[in-house]
Amino acid sequence: MSRRSLPVPDLFAAATAGDRGALARLLSLVERGGDEAREVSRISYPVSGKGYTVGLTGAPGAGKSTLTSAIIGHLRSLGEEVAVLAIDPSSPFTGGAILGDRVRMQDHATDPGVFIRSMATRGHLGGLSLATPEAVRVLDAVGRRWILVETVGVGQVEVEIAGKADTTVVVVNPGWGDSVQANKAGLMEIADIFVINKADRKGVEDTRRDLEQMLELSDLAHEAWRPPILPVVAIEKRGVEELWATVQAHRDFIEASGELTRRREFRLREELREIVARRLELRARELATGDRWDELQAAVFHRTMDPWSAADEMLKSVGA
Amino acid sequence: MSRRSLPVPDLFAAATAGDRGALARLLSLVERGGDEAREVSRISYPVSGKGYTVGLTGAPGAGKSTLTSAIIGHLRSLGEEVAVLAIDPSSPFTGGAILGDRVRMQDHATDPGVFIRSMATRGHLGGLSLATPEAVRVLDAVGRRWILVETVGVGQVEVEIAGKADTTVVVVNPGWGDSVQANKAGLMEIADIFVINKADRKGVEDTRRDLEQMLELSDLAHEAWRPPILPVVAIEKRGVEELWATVQAHRDFIEASGELTRRREFRLREELREIVARRLELRARELATGDRWDELQAAVFHRTMDPWSAADEMLKSVGA
Numbered sequence: 302m303s304r305r306s307l308p309v310p311d312l313f314a315a316a317t318a319g320d321r322g323a324l325a326r327l328l329s330l331v332e333r334g335g336d337e338a339r340e341v342s343r344i345s346y347p348v349s350g351k352g353y354t355v356g357l358t359g360a361p362g363a364g365k366s367t368l369t370s371a372i373i374g375h376l377r378s379l380g381e382e383v384a385v386l387a388i389d390p391s392s393p394f395t396g397g398a399i400l401g402d403r404v405r406m407q408d409h410a411t412d413p414g415v416f417i418r419s420m421a422t423r424g425h426l427g428g429l430s431l432a433t434p435e436a437v438r439v440l441d442a443v444g445r446r447w448i449l450v451e452t453v454g455v456g457q458v459e460v461e462i463a464g465k466a467d468t469t470v471v472v473v474n475p476g477w478g479d480s481v482q483a484n485k486a487g488l489m490e491i492a493d494i495f496v497i498n499k500a501d502r503k504g505v506e507d508t509r510r511d512l513e514q515m516l517e518l519s520d521l522a523h524e525a526w527r528p529p530i531l532p533v534v535a536i537e538k539r540g541v542e543e544l545w546a547t548v549q550a551h552r553d554f555i556e557a558s559g560e561l562t563r564r565r566e567f568r569l570r571e572e573l574r575e576i577v578a579r580r581l582e583l584r585a586r587e588l589a590t591g592d593r594w595d596e597l598q599a600a601v602f603h604r605t606m607d608p609w610s611a612a613d614e615m616l617k618s619v620g621a
Numbered sequence: 622m623s624r625r626s627l628p629v630p631d632l633f634a635a636a637t638a639g640d641r642g643a644l645a646r647l648l649s650l651v652e653r654g655g656d657e658a659r660e661v662s663r664i665s666y667p668v669s670g671k672g673y674t675v676g677l678t679g680a681p682g683a684g685k686s687t688l689t690s691a692i693i694g695h696l697r698s699l700g701e702e703v704a705v706l707a708i709d710p711s712s713p714f715t716g717g718a719i720l721g722d723r724v725r726m727q728d729h730a731t732d733p734g735v736f737i738r739s740m741a742t743r744g745h746l747g748g749l750s751l752a753t754p755e756a757v758r759v760l761d762a763v764g765r766r767w768i769l770v771e772t773v774g775v776g777q778v779e780v781e782i783a784g785k786a787d788t789t790v791v792v793v794n795p796g797w798g799d800s801v802q803a804n805k806a807g808l809m810e811i812a813d814i815f816v817i818n819k820a821d822r823k824g825v826e827d828t829r830r831d832l833e834q835m836l837e838l839s840d841l842a843h844e845a846w847r848p849p850i851l852p853v854v855a856i857e858k859r860g861v862e863e864l865w866a867t868v869q870a871h872r873d874f875i876e877a878s879g880e881l882t883r884r885r886e887f888r889l890r891e892e893l894r895e896i897v898a899r900r901l902e903l904r905a906r907e908l909a910t911g912d913r914w915d916e917l918q919a920a921v922f923h924r925t926m927d928p929w930s931a932a933d934e935m936l937k938s939v940g941a
Contacts, residue, residue, distance in 0.1 A: 339929050342927050342928070343927050343929070343930065346924060346927035346928070347924050347925070347927070349924070350924060360681060361680060361681055361682075362681075362682070428777055429777055453776070456773070456776015456777060456778060456779050457748055457749055457776060457777075457778045457779070458776060458777045458778055459776050459777070565922075566922055569918070569921055569922055569928065570918060572928055573909075573917075573918065573921060573928050573931060573932060573935070574902070574905060574906060574909060576928055576929060576932040577905045577909070577932045577935050577936060578898065578901065578902035578905050579898075580932055580933075580936055581898065581901035581902065581904075581905055581936070582894070582897075582898035582901065582902075584901075584936075585894065585897045585898055585901055586894060597893075598889070598890055598893065601889055601893060602885075602886055602889055604666060604667045604669070604670060605667070607662050607663050607666035607667070608662070608666070608889065608892055608893050608896055609659050609662055609663070609896060610663065611893060612893060612896040612897045612900055613900075615893070615897050616897060616900055616901070616904075
């Protein structure tokens with residue numbers, strides 16, 4: 302029986318036993334959305350919750366993938382297994398056909414303790430913001446204890462996703478102060494740890510000062526956990542051990558303070574609301590047929606009614 | 622009476638008469654969302670529809686802002702007025718405090734025929750995807766005939782927004798084939814015109830071949846309008862005249878073929894659905910209170926129920 306035709310519970314059992322193909326198939330089902338994704342969710346949800354997610358984000362070119370690769374190497378040297386979910390369209394993990402950088406990842410490609418998966422979410426109702434936590438839960442449910450989520454730090458949805466990890470690492474480069482290559486305000490809000498990658502270039506101290514200054518201006522500086530700023534040269538693996546020790550320290554801190562539980566509760570509440578909203582949206586699309594709707598759409602198109610007023614009228618018909 | 626306290630209809634009249642401060646204020650109201658944004662929409666909607674939007678998108682660092690600036694210069698030399706909406710977090714138009722690049726924009730800062738505005742949308746229900754078309758309509762309604770919308774070509778929402786212009790220009794650089802710096806598949810889908818910016822660097826022909834190949838693999842190559850690929854050196858204004866002639870040619874083409882009307886109808890229908898969905902979401906949040914909801918949330922948090930099943934239960938209570 303090919304994997305393609307295996308029922309979800311069988312796929313799940315196989316993936317839990319270490320079958321990478323079965324795990325990949327489960328994640329494809331999640332990406333695609335629909336009834337089978339629901340079934341994956343139903344099975345994986347009750348047995349998830351033991352894994353820990355680390356988000357890595359930053360501007361394209363900041364060296365997130367090289368850093369991810371270095372972290373994988375470090376975790377493996379500690380005997381830890383790790384799963385990576387890449388939802389950065391500029392990541393070599395995610396990539397298209399021509400992937401110069403991907404070569405670096407080949408180091409880990411044959412290692413059974415490493416599972417790397419890119420996410421594409423066409424077709425998933427709710428897109429990345431709903432597919433990502435589901436995919437993380439699948440990895441978690443089949444026994445992966447460390448789950449790295451790499452996203453690009455530009456884009457409304459992508460920054461939000463990065464902020465939903467248990468520990469979020471924001472990767473910048475020397476000179477980021479001038480390059481304005483990322484959504485700074487958004488990234489400042491979600492950072493638990495800053496990494497200045499490519500710290501062998503000049504400008505590290507300026508960048509540190511810039512970050513410190515922004516921290517002072519934000520509320521973060523005065524919270525119990527002040528985001529540390531770590532220089533790293535990922536390509537030479539310099540600073541990676543310190544980074545991982547800091548991730549561990551952050552984990553210990555949020556576990557001990559109850560912050561981890563609060564974060565996870567908040568995230569689940571938000572996810573629930575988003576699922577409810579997406580299902581209402583589907584319902585609205587189903588209802589968006591019939592003469593009255595056509596009339597309203599025509600009125601908007603001919604500018605005799607504005608979209609918000611038309612939406613009011615439409616919502617009356619569904620009692621909302 | 623300060624602008625801050627002027628009623629929306631007065632602001633609108635002032636903006637139409639050329640008052641840039643009043644126009645900026647209207648756009649701030651749109652950004653903020655809420656009742657005043659609704660009023661802005663109600664007033665601007667019936668008198669909009671004469672402007673033409675050109676989307677510019679590409680990876681951070683592709684030179685979108687330099688190109689935008691060069692296009693502004695070209696349009697001004699033709700005696701045309703132009704408005705720019707920058708929703709690219711890496712754009713110097715949008716930017717934070719330290720904006721080296723912004724200096725270039727100062728060329729146009731004092732020109733009354735140019736209006737540049739960056740978008741931040743915290744607080745707007747529906748975020749960028751709903752705030753952007755509203756902001757475009759305000760610019761349109763007060764008489765701006767060319768509206769450039771600059772977005773960064775990474776990020777689910779941002780690529781979608783870029784694709785909602787009347788003509789969409791995707792900016793790449795020589796070597797993009799290797800650099801994997803952008804969401805290629807997403808960008809391919811929305812491109813009406815490709816610009817290879819920084820075309821004084823080597824690799825232009827490889828990049829052109831790469832794009833041609835991707836076009837062949839997609840359906841675009843066989844459509845009536847095959848996206849042209851134009852080499853440009855924006856910083857020296859080389860190729861900008863040709864680019865603008867191509868934008869005009871695309872406009873003529875979609876106007877004559879009826880494609881413009883179809884695109885705008887489709888966009889409005891999608892926007893209406895999104896407004897309906899967002900209002901249903903608000904409704905869901907209002908309803909997401911009470912003992913039953915707390916119970917369901919607790920069940921999800923304690924993993925005795927998965928989020929989708931909990932959402933089903935919640936939706937039953939609102940009859941959807």
